[in-house]
Amino acid sequence: MKVTPWEVEGSVDYNKLVEEFGVSLIPDKIEKRLKDTHPLLRRGIYFAHRDFDKWLSNYDNKKNVSIITGRGPSEKMHLGHLVPFLVAKSLQENFNCNVYIPISDDEKFYVKENLSFNDSIEYSNDNILDLIALGFKVKKTFIFEDFVYTTIYRYAARIAKRITYSTAKATFGLKNENNIGWSFYPAMQAAHILFPQFQEGKHLSLVPIGIDQDPFIRLTRDIATHKDFDFEKPAAIHAKFIPSLYGDSKMSSSKEGSIFLSDSKKDVESKIKKYAFSGGGATVKEHKEKGGNPDIDVSYQYLKIFFEENDDKLKKIYDDYKSGALLTSELKQILIEKLNKFLEEHQDKKEKAKDEINDFILED
Amino acid sequence: MKVTPWEVEGSVDYNKLVEEFGVSLIPDKIEKRLKDTHPLLRRGIYFAHRDFDKWLSNYDNKKNVSIITGRGPSEKMHLGHLVPFLVAKSLQENFNCNVYIPISDDEKFYVKENLSFNDSIEYSNDNILDLIALGFKVKKTFIFEDFVYTTIYRYAARIAKRITYSTAKATFGLKNENNIGWSFYPAMQAAHILFPQFQEGKHLSLVPIGIDQDPFIRLTRDIATHKDFDFEKPAAIHAKFIPSLYGDSKMSSSKEGSIFLSDSKKDVESKIKKYAFSGGGATVKEHKEKGGNPDIDVSYQYLKIFFEENDDKLKKIYDDYKSGALLTSELKQILIEKLNKFLEEHQDKKEKAKDEINDFILED
Numbered sequence: 001m002k003v004t005p006w007e008v009e010g011s012v013d014y015n016k017l018v019e020e021f022g023v024s025l026i027p028d029k030i031e032k033r034l035k036d037t038h039p040l041l042r043r044g045i046y047f048a049h050r051d052f053d054k055w056l057s058n059y060d061n062k063k064n065v066s067i068i069t070g071r072g073p074s075e076k077m078h079l080g081h082l083v084p085f086l087v088a089k090s091l092q093e094n095f096n097c098n099v100y101i102p103i104s105d106d107e108k109f110y111v112k113e114n115l116s117f118n119d120s121i122e123y124s125n126d127n128i129l130d131l132i133a134l135g136f137k138v139k140k141t142f143i144f145e146d147f148v149y150t151t152i153y154r155y156a157a158r159i160a161k162r163i164t165y166s167t168a169k170a171t172f173g174l175k176n177e178n179n180i181g182w183s184f185y186p187a188m189q190a191a192h193i194l195f196p197q198f199q200e201g202k203h204l205s206l207v208p209i210g211i212d213q214d215p216f217i218r219l220t221r222d223i224a225t226h227k228d229f230d231f232e233k234p235a236a237i238h239a240k241f242i243p244s245l246y247g248d249s250k251m252s253s254s255k256e257g258s259i260f261l262s263d264s265k266k267d268v269e270s271k272i273k274k275y276a277f278s279g280g281g282a283t284v285k286e287h288k289e290k291g292g293n294p295d296i297d298v299s300y301q302y303l304k305i306f307f308e309e310n311d312d313k314l315k316k317i318y319d320d321y322k323s324g325a326l327l328t329s330e331l332k333q334i335l336i337e338k339l340n341k342f343l344e345e346h347q348d349k350k351e352k353a354k355d356e357i358n359d360f361i362l363e364d
Numbered sequence: 365m366k367v368t369p370w371e372v373e374g375s376v377d378y379n380k381l382v383e384e385f386g387v388s389l390i391p392d393k394i395e396k397r398l399k400d401t402h403p404l405l406r407r408g409i410y411f412a413h414r415d416f417d418k419w420l421s422n423y424d425n426k427k428n429v430s431i432i433t434g435r436g437p438s439e440k441m442h443l444g445h446l447v448p449f450l451v452a453k454s455l456q457e458n459f460n461c462n463v464y465i466p467i468s469d470d471e472k473f474y475v476k477e478n479l480s481f482n483d484s485i486e487y488s489n490d491n492i493l494d495l496i497a498l499g500f501k502v503k504k505t506f507i508f509e510d511f512v513y514t515t516i517y518r519y520a521a522r523i524a525k526r527i528t529y530s531t532a533k534a535t536f537g538l539k540n541e542n543n544i545g546w547s548f549y550p551a552m553q554a555a556h557i558l559f560p561q562f563q564e565g566k567h568l569s570l571v572p573i574g575i576d577q578d579p580f581i582r583l584t585r586d587i588a589t590h591k592d593f594d595f596e597k598p599a600a601i602h603a604k605f606i607p608s609l610y611g612d613s614k615m616s617s618s619k620e621g622s623i624f625l626s627d628s629k630k631d632v633e634s635k636i637k638k639y640a641f642s643g644g645g646a647t648v649k650e651h652k653e654k655g656g657n658p659d660i661d662v663s664y665q666y667l668k669i670f671f672e673e674n675d676d677k678l679k680k681i682y683d684d685y686k687s688g689a690l691l692t693s694e695l696k697q698i699l700i701e702k703l704n705k706f707l708e709e710h711q712d713k714k715e716k717a718k719d720e721i722n723d724f725i726l727e728d
Contacts, residue, residue: 106521117522117592147521150514150728157470157511158481160545165529168544180532181524184548228481364514364728 003212006173014047014211014240021214023048023238030056038090040083040239045305048211050221051235055206059095064203066196067091068234070102070189073123077130078258079306080242084208086306087237089134091206092141098200099136102152102192103128103145110181121147130261132360133349142199144362151364152191155198160187162226163219171219190220197224197231204232211238242305247277247298262347265340272299272332272339279321280328291324292331299328299335307338367576370537378411378575378604385578387412387602394420402454404447404603409669412575414585415599419570423459428567430560431455432598434466434553437487441494442622443670444606448572450670451601453498455570456505462564463500466516466556467492467509474545485511494625496724497713506563508726515728516555519562524551526590527583535583554584561588561595568596575602606669611641611662626711629704636663636696636703643685644692655688656695663692663699671702 002009003017018025026049033056034041059065069084085101092099109120124145131143146152168174168186191198193216196205207217214236221233244257256275259268279297281287294300300321308314317334320326366373367381382389390413397420398405423429433448449465456463473484488509495507510516532538532550555562557580560569571581578600585597608621620639623632643661645651658664664685672678681698684690 106517109521110525117518147518150517153514153517154481154511157473157545160548161474161543163544164541165538165544165547166540169540174529176530176533177528179525180527180529180548180551181521183529184524184544187544 005213005215017211018048023050037094038086040087046237046239048238052237055204055235058204066098066205068100068196068205069208070192072104072108073127075123076260076262077127078260085131085134087208089136099141100196101143106146107185129350129353132353132356133346138359141360142362143360149362149364155191156188159190162223163187171215190223193220193234194231202231204235206235208237243298245275245298268339269336272336278328288324292321294318294321299331302335369577369579381575382412387414401458402450404451410601410603412602416601419568419599422568430462430569432464432560432569433572434556436468436472437491439487440624440626441491442624449495449498451572453500463505464560465507470510471549493714493717496717496720497710502723505724506726507724513726513728519555520552523554526587527551535579554587557584557598558595566595569598571598571600607662609639609662632703633700636700642692652688656685658682658685663695666699
């Protein structure tokens with residue numbers, strides 16, 4: 001197993017990662033509190049944390065708490081990209097807190113050799129509409145883009161002063177032949193994570209991230225308490241990897257292996273039928289006899305993670321698939337319908353988001 | 365001899381530098397054209413160039429030309445700091461062109477471990493008043509500060525993408541334990557030099573600099589023609605080092621060896637009398653007999669470089685000092701009076717500049 005922010009190899013042992021990274025498993029007590037939140041939170045996808053207990057108790061004690069989760073804009077967003085935002089939105093609904101969403105167009109621009117400056121801004125604009133479409137609260141949600149809200153440079157600079165090239169190189173896997181925008185970006189990312197505190201003063205801010213990104217949180221927690229800032233160390237909740245349609249450990253942006261938010265009904269039907277990794281038997285006969293394995297079945301996983309909010313219904317699907325009563329083609333059909341309903345609504349809301357964009361963009 | 369942007373050692377052989385750096389000596393033909401400009405230009409302090417001939421001929425052909433010269437703000441400015449700005453102002457008067465003045469508060473902040481963010485901005489504000497006091501043309505002069513005019517990050521990012529850490533390290537003498545703001549700064553500096561072209565489109569912009577800074581110009585000229593930008597390679601004129609009062613090769617910010625723009629008349633009198641390196645005889649008797657050496661006398665040099673604009677008067681001072689007719693104390697007195705008149709007027713204009721600042725600051 002190898003898990004770094006830029007590489008995931010082998011089969012992932014999450015318990016080992018928790019130990020290695022020095023994070024904590026989310027305890028039952030907290031999970032119970034999350035029973036009305038998004039499936040991603042209450043079904044163990046977000047499985048580990050740093051100071052999430054403190055964040056909750058600060059909320060209980062009426063102290064200011066916030067959420068920050070960012071996005072490196074890409075040509076088109078896929079389902080996997082939504083994970084931290086679905087969680088942020090759900091927590092915002094439950095804890096009525098501010099949500100900050102930095103869009104790191106600069107990161108993508110630095111890292112992708114052939115991405116033009118204008119395209120990086122265009123992708124941001126498109127991705128921002130996808131995020132607004134999720135239904136965040138107006139006046140409590142602040143979206144900003146590094147190349148537009150350039151005031152962020154003032155904060156990034158203050159952090160940059162406290163990160164040596166050696167540290168950035170180690171944490172971000174930089175090479176000497178990478179460009180100096182890239183090597184500056186760690187400061188920008190830390191500025192994003194600390195941005196709620198730059199804006200609202202010292203308080204506890206929560207970052208939903210993939211477990212592989214924890215090294216960045218560690219770096220930022222170190223910086224937060226530097227005497228230049230005297231901030232709270234940001235809290236974090238860590239997600240397991242979301243499988244691609246193929247059942248790989250991490251959903252990538254491959255055309256067939258991912259469901260894009262802009263996919264048509266036909267695209268979805270075709271992708272799920274063709275590519276969604278199945279835990280079913282080799283033949284219908286075998287499936288009916290021996291049953292399927294929902295735990296490795298991608299369609300079931302997507303229902304569990306994203307689309308079947310009702311626990312009883314999900315359990316029935318699980319049991320029926322396991323017993324063989326529910327066929328793979330039937331399971332896929334359930335997902336196709338749920339997914340297409342979600343995407344239809346999303347695409348509709350995204351269209352409407354064009355009129356709402358000014359309510360969410362932070363002014364420079 | 366060792367001359368890098370961050371170190372000058374030994375006695376400087378300017379002809380050798382011209383050869384090493386691949387720049388050209390300013391030819392007589394150009395010097396003649398400069399007969400009505402500031403002494404710094406017409407008395408050989410600016411001695412070398414890149415494409416200055418082209419800049420002049422573009423001007424003659426009514427093509428757009430501009431000047432760009434920046435400042436890393438310091439607690440207080442001294443006389444040596446004025447050199448490129450006196451030249452920029454003189455060229456602006458003669459060629460009626462736009463002058464851009466970037467203030468790199470970020471550079472100083474990155475490089476000086478103990479300089480606070482707020483102090484770096486405060487020093488900028490003070491230095492900007494010193495620059496406005498020089499009398500640049502309104503509506504043709506644009507001053508901007510990196511931490512205020514943060515739009516500059518958009519330009520710096522585009523350049524950063526095209527500079528590897530290796531290149532920045534070599535050109536700027538970076539070490540791995542330096543911070544990542546510092547290693548990003550080469551992009552910011554190139555963005556400053558190319559800023560006139562980002563603003564006004566492709567044209568020839570001239571950079572007055574010290575000869576030791578030429579490596580930065582070379583780097584920026586390389587970047588300028590990258591297909592991302594398709595700019596003109598900026599032109600440059602290169603100055604020799606301005607001696608400190610001690611007669612050192614490069615004026616530093618040591619308290620006694622420099623004349624600060626905020627110095628009182630008494631400060632000036634005392635510094636010149638005590639510290640200004642003299643080319644005179646050991647005793648008055650010896651001086652009268654054998655004469656002095658104006659070529660190594662700092663007071664004479666300052667009159668030549670800054671304060672005695674009249675060529676005939678300067679020649680008389682030179683001849684009289686050489687013959688011994690003019691004593692060191694008398695030569696120093698001439699400088700003290702000229703210098704104090706300049707500083708009195710400057711301090712007055714700086715006070716008035718507070719009301720003019722909005723006419724010069726570029727809006728974000």
